[in-house]
Amino acid sequence: xxxxxxxxxxxxxxxxxxxxxxxxxxxxxxxxxxxxxxxxxxxxxxxxxxxxxxxxxxxxxxxxxxxxxxxxxxxxxxxxxxxxxxxxxxxxxxxxxxxxxxxxxxxxxxxxxxxxxxxxxxxxxxxxxxxxxxxxxxxxxxxxxxxxxxxxxxxxxxxxxxxxxxxxxxxxxxxxxxxxxxxxxxxxxxxxxxxxxxxxxxxxxxxxxxxxxxxxxxxxxxxxxxxxxxxxxxxxxxxxxxxxxxxxxxxxxxxxxxxxxxxxxxxxxxxxxxxxxxxxxxxxxxxxxxxxxxxxxxxxxxxxxxxxxxxxxxxxxxxxxxxxxxxxxxxxxxxxxxxxxxxx
Amino acid sequence: xxxxxxxxxxxxxxxxxxxxxxxxxxxxxxxxxxxxxxxxxxxxxxxxxxxxxxxxxxxxxxxxxxxxxxxxxxxxxxxxxxxxxxxxxxxxxxxxxxxxxxxxxxxxxxxxxxxxxxxxxxxxxxxxxxxxxxxxxxxxxxxxxxxxxxxxxxxxxxxxxxxxxxxxxxxxxxxxxxxxxxxxxxxxxxxxxxxxxxxxxxxxxxxxxxxxxxxxxxxxxxxxxxxxxxxxxxxxxxxxxxxxxxxxxxxxxxxxxxxxxxxxxxxxxxxxxxxxxxxxxxxxxxxxxxxxxxxxxxxxxxxxxxxxxxxxxxxxxxxxxxxxxxxxxxxxxxxxxxxxxxxx
Numbered sequence: 001x002x003x004x005x006x007x008x009x010x011x012x013x014x015x016x017x018x019x020x021x022x023x024x025x026x027x028x029x030x031x032x033x034x035x036x037x038x039x040x041x042x043x044x045x046x047x048x049x050x051x052x053x054x055x056x057x058x059x060x061x062x063x064x065x066x067x068x069x070x071x072x073x074x075x076x077x078x079x080x081x082x083x084x085x086x087x088x089x090x091x092x093x094x095x096x097x098x099x100x101x102x103x104x105x106x107x108x109x110x111x112x113x114x115x116x117x118x119x120x121x122x123x124x125x126x127x128x129x130x131x132x133x134x135x136x137x138x139x140x141x142x143x144x145x146x147x148x149x150x151x152x153x154x155x156x157x158x159x160x161x162x163x164x165x166x167x168x169x170x171x172x173x174x175x176x177x178x179x180x181x182x183x184x185x186x187x188x189x190x191x192x193x194x195x196x197x198x199x200x201x202x203x204x205x206x207x208x209x210x211x212x213x214x215x216x217x218x219x220x221x222x223x224x225x226x227x228x229x230x231x232x233x234x235x236x237x238x239x240x241x242x243x244x245x246x247x248x249x250x251x252x253x254x255x256x257x258x259x260x261x262x263x264x265x266x267x268x269x270x271x272x273x274x275x276x277x278x279x280x281x282x283x284x285x286x287x288x289x290x291x292x293x294x295x296x297x298x299x300x301x302x303x304x305x306x307x308x309x310x311x312x313x314x315x316x317x318x319x320x321x322x323x324x325x326x327x328x329x330x331x332x333x334x335x336x337x338x339x340x341x342x343x344x
Numbered sequence: 345x346x347x348x349x350x351x352x353x354x355x356x357x358x359x360x361x362x363x364x365x366x367x368x369x370x371x372x373x374x375x376x377x378x379x380x381x382x383x384x385x386x387x388x389x390x391x392x393x394x395x396x397x398x399x400x401x402x403x404x405x406x407x408x409x410x411x412x413x414x415x416x417x418x419x420x421x422x423x424x425x426x427x428x429x430x431x432x433x434x435x436x437x438x439x440x441x442x443x444x445x446x447x448x449x450x451x452x453x454x455x456x457x458x459x460x461x462x463x464x465x466x467x468x469x470x471x472x473x474x475x476x477x478x479x480x481x482x483x484x485x486x487x488x489x490x491x492x493x494x495x496x497x498x499x500x501x502x503x504x505x506x507x508x509x510x511x512x513x514x515x516x517x518x519x520x521x522x523x524x525x526x527x528x529x530x531x532x533x534x535x536x537x538x539x540x541x542x543x544x545x546x547x548x549x550x551x552x553x554x555x556x557x558x559x560x561x562x563x564x565x566x567x568x569x570x571x572x573x574x575x576x577x578x579x580x581x582x583x584x585x586x587x588x589x590x591x592x593x594x595x596x597x598x599x600x601x602x603x604x605x606x607x608x609x610x611x612x613x614x615x616x617x618x619x620x621x622x623x624x625x626x627x628x629x630x631x632x633x634x635x636x637x638x639x640x641x642x643x644x645x646x647x648x649x650x651x652x653x654x655x656x657x658x659x660x661x662x663x664x665x666x667x668x669x670x671x672x673x674x675x676x677x678x679x680x681x682x683x684x685x686x687x688x
Contacts, residue, residue, distance in 0.1 A: 096447070099443070103440070103465070121447070145634075145665075145666075146665075147496070147649050147650065147651060147665050148492060148493070148495050148496045148540075148649065148650070149492070149493040149496060149649040151492050151544075152491070152492045152493060152544075152547060155544070155545070181545055181547050181548075182545060194545075195543070195544075195545060196492075196543070196544050196545070197541070197542065197543040197544070198541065198542055198543075198544070199539070199540070199541040199542075200495075200496075200499070200539075200540050200541070200542070201499070201525055201526060201538075201539060201540070201666075203496060203525050203649065203650030203651050203652075203665045203666065204525075204650075204665045204666035290489075305491050305492065305493040305547060306491070306492070306547035307491060307547050308547075321489075321491050321547045321548045322489075322545075322547065322548035
């Protein structure tokens with residue numbers, strides 16, 4: 001948004017629902033009354049409801065349900081994350097844009113946000129269902145001082161941040177869990193996907209792009225058939241509309257805290273937080289590998305490089321690096337904490 | 345190239361310098377004499393010298409000094425690498441194209457080759473000097489079954505392949521060495537740069553793009569001032585023109601062999617080959633780190649994640665993950681093998 005409308009918006013916001021006179025606005029901002037009127041029109045076109053008083057003045061009645069940078073950044077408490085945000089009504093893929101920015105030298109912490117993706121990327125090259133104005137699709141350019149080998153911890157850290165933001169928003173810790181490799185589930189249904197792309201020289205990460213999609217207000221009844229029984233949204237789960245701006249701020253704040261910890265102490269420094277959300281431990285799972293073969297066993301935990309450790313039914317422990325996991329339900333119906341094993 | 349000209353070229357090549365009659369070509373390929381003539385014109389426009397006999401027939405006199413896919417692939421012995429090549433006279437960056445192909449699902453082994461890059465990427469976000477029709481700029485899309493943590497070994501493997509291809513081309517093993525992190529030097533001067541970009545989910549590499557630039561025929565006197573005392577080309581070093589096609593084939597073949605070994609046994613299975621080329625071991629080096637601070641010490645070796653192990657002058661051993669290395673010359677002038685230490 002241009003500086004003019006942004007400054008008007010700022011003044012109207014500070015008036016917290018009261019009317020600002022055109023004269024005061026004009027004087028404070030040093031622009032003509034006609035300019036003020038023009039900027040107000042710009043804001044209205046962006047969805048801000050601004051009441052023009054009969055006498056002379058403007059009042060901000062409501063802000064639109066849009067992930068505008070100026071809305072997200074209003075009161076955002078981060079130090080370096082999302083201090084600059086590139087916003088798109090619709091884009092092919094936020095990761096594609098962030099990757100381009102990263103390769104052109106964009107600085108640490110720059111965010112890309114879109115209301116809709118026309119070619120959202122998901123795991124294993126799948127597409128990611130990205131309807132407009134309902135959810136959050138964001139990609140972040142990061143330039144950590146990191147070896148490539150340490151990078152996987154940053155995806156695990158992102159999964160923790162997403163899980164924490166969801167739990168805090170719904171005020172429900174129990175329903176949220178991280179499913180290997182990096183899905184965040186609500187009562188067992190997928191609500192979020194995370195992807196990473198990075199550039200590197202021999203050892204060192206040059207840039208790292210984290211792509212995060214979270215189903216917020218989308219109605220799960222509108223999902224494509226093949227997803228409907230597997231996925232949900234925060235709104236479908238809780239029965240109430242989610243404030244997308246507030247969620248986004250919360251996610252960025254969580255993410256900054258966790259990535260800062262990870263940058264200082266590696267994955268070990270956030271492992272405790274990960275384990276709180278990793279409820280697969282001790283449960284019986286089937287993993288369908290990329291070549292179609294299936295492994296069955298008990299999930300033991302996750303290594304710092306993101307691999308899943310599995311105690312095989314056939315005996316022995318193996319590390320799984322890719323595949324689709326199904327949690328096997330206990331025949332008598334409970335498959336929760338009571339059946340969890342201690343980690344080996 | 346279209347099928348028509350490619351088939352004519354194939355027939356002319358198989359005649360190994362003898363004349364093919366237009367009638368035979370027309371009959372063999374099932375196209376009219378007029379078509380044959382048109383295809384010959386296409387080939388001539390691409391730089392093939394084709395002599396038209398007074399009677400009736402065509403003879404291939406020379407092939408152009410161009411990295412055309414059909415030239416590279418003629419007799420290329422690889423099984424999966426560069427079986428498909430995307431060729432550009434000039435492109436912003438071969439890595440950018442390969443990255444786009446990878447993200448769109450391009451298969452394992454696809455290569456991008458360009459005669460010139462207008463925005464070649466180098467280490468630490470620097471630009472890479474990429475003059476036209478002199479060198480090799482190639483990027484490869486790889487889809488190894490790999491964790492992110494294992495990916496750095498693939499850059500080290502690429503450096504081995506480049507070093508081997510250079511040594512074989514020049515028939516000179518002694519002049520070639522790998523300088524940390526992934527430069528290949530000829531008598532101490534830089535001749536090659538390697539970059540990696542990758543996409544991943546939690547654990548697993550989805551795609552990996554290796555970008556390789558090698559100075560082949562460029563005259564080092566034409567380098568920008570700031571590179572001239574640091575870099576060379578195979579031609580400037582050896583005083584003879586390099587067959588770029590032959591070099592490219594050799595590089596792809598070396599690369600496939602080494603990556604296959606790496607895919608089976610990890611970096612350990614190619615460490616011996618790396619060590620042969622890593623002549624920094626035991627030498628005194630200064631490393632200028634990204635924050636400007638300098639480390640001095642003796643190079644001990646490289647870890648599988650690409651980090652340089654340094655025995656500090658101040659005492660202790662540290663792992664360096666990024667920076668610029670200068671090899672400190674011995675005051676009495678020899679800084680070669682005689683001064684090498686055993687690895688700790």
